[in-house]
Amino acid sequence: MSLAADSIADLAEVLNTDDFGTSAVFKALPTDSGATITVVFVNEFDAALQNVNPHAETAKPFVVTRSTDVSGVKHGSTLLINTITYNVVGIEPATVLTTKLDLSRQ
Amino acid sequence: MADSRRQQIFDALETRLKTIQVANGYETDLGNKSNKWRATDFGADELPGYNFRDPRCQTDQHTSRVHEHTLDIEVVAVSVKPDAITADKQGRKMTADIIKCIGVDRTWSGLAFDTNPQEDTMTTEQQDRLLVAVQVKFQIKYRTASFNPYS
Numbered sequence: 001m002s003l004a005a006d007s008i009a010d011l012a013e014v015l016n017t018d019d020f021g022t023s024a025v026f027k028a029l030p031t032d033s034g035a036t037i038t039v040v041f042v043n044e045f046d047a048a049l050q051n052v053n054p055h056a057e058t059a060k061p062f063v064v065t066r067s068t069d070v071s072g073v074k075h076g077s078t079l080l081i082n083t084i085t086y087n088v089v090g091i092e093p094a095t096v097l098t099t100k101l102d103l104s105r106q
Numbered sequence: 107m108a109d110s111r112r113q114q115i116f117d118a119l120e121t122r123l124k125t126i127q128v129a130n131g132y133e134t135d136l137g138n139k140s141n142k143w144r145a146t147d148f149g150a151d152e153l154p155g156y157n158f159r160d161p162r163c164q165t166d167q168h169t170s171r172v173h174e175h176t177l178d179i180e181v182v183a184v185s186v187k188p189d190a191i192t193a194d195k196q197g198r199k200m201t202a203d204i205i206k207c208i209g210v211d212r213t214w215s216g217l218a219f220d221t222n223p224q225e226d227t228m229t230t231e232q233q234d235r236l237l238v239a240v241q242v243k244f245q246i247k248y249r250t251a252s253f254n255p256y257s
Contacts, residue, residue: 043234048231048233053157054144054148054182054184056153057147058150058234058237104232104236105234105235106187
């Protein structure tokens with residue numbers, strides 16, 4: 001098996017919903033019908049507004065997914081995860097195979 | 107012993123800022139979530155809210171018997187973007203409300219002889235929600251007898 005094939009297989013395991021994966025409905029454009037994909041969803045704590053005191057407790061959600069599953073993604077694309085619709089506010093190619101998408105509910 | 111004049115001014119400021127409510131003719135309900143010298147971050151359920159501090163006071167010998175004090179006040183207000191308006195507009199509403207509130211009585215019922223605005227700043231940050239924060243600084247000028255903060 002080639003290194004590329006190994007990587008694809010490893011990614012498939014990570015994204016498996018029995019492991020770290022979560023189902024999400026991706027819409028590149030609001031008019032799209034939406035495609036169900038799997039993502040690794042992280043909703044980690046963050047202290048926002050570091051330039052004022054006190055700061056504000058918040059979350060900084062993001063997903064990592066297959067780049068091929070989110071081709072056409074742009075700022076304003078949406079992901080429906082666990083009944084919450086998130087807007088894509090940041091797009092970061094993470095590896096050759098994966099893309100990290102920063103999310104916001106507003 | 108009565109509180110120092112600075113404490114009395116700070117208490118008056120707290121009372122005044124709490125009046126920032128739509129029911130009192132303001133654009134926001136900031137006054138419902140008042141904090142002073144808060145040392146912890148705002149929780150998500152505490153917004154919109156504000157924190158105010160009196161971090162510095164400059165004192166000059168006005169005359170041989172009088173100290174003249176310039177008390178720096180900082181008010182930081184934070185809000186999640188409301189559904190109906192943009193975050194920056196919410197920030198300007200909060201700033202305007204704070205400035206309007208301060209100007210209601212610049213002498214704080216005679217405790218000070220003047221209050222003057224300084225700078226204000228605004229910032230936004232996109233997280234799980236879109237947040238907006240404003241900081242409004244102003245100075246309260248008051249006098250006491252020399253070396254007698256309680257006068």
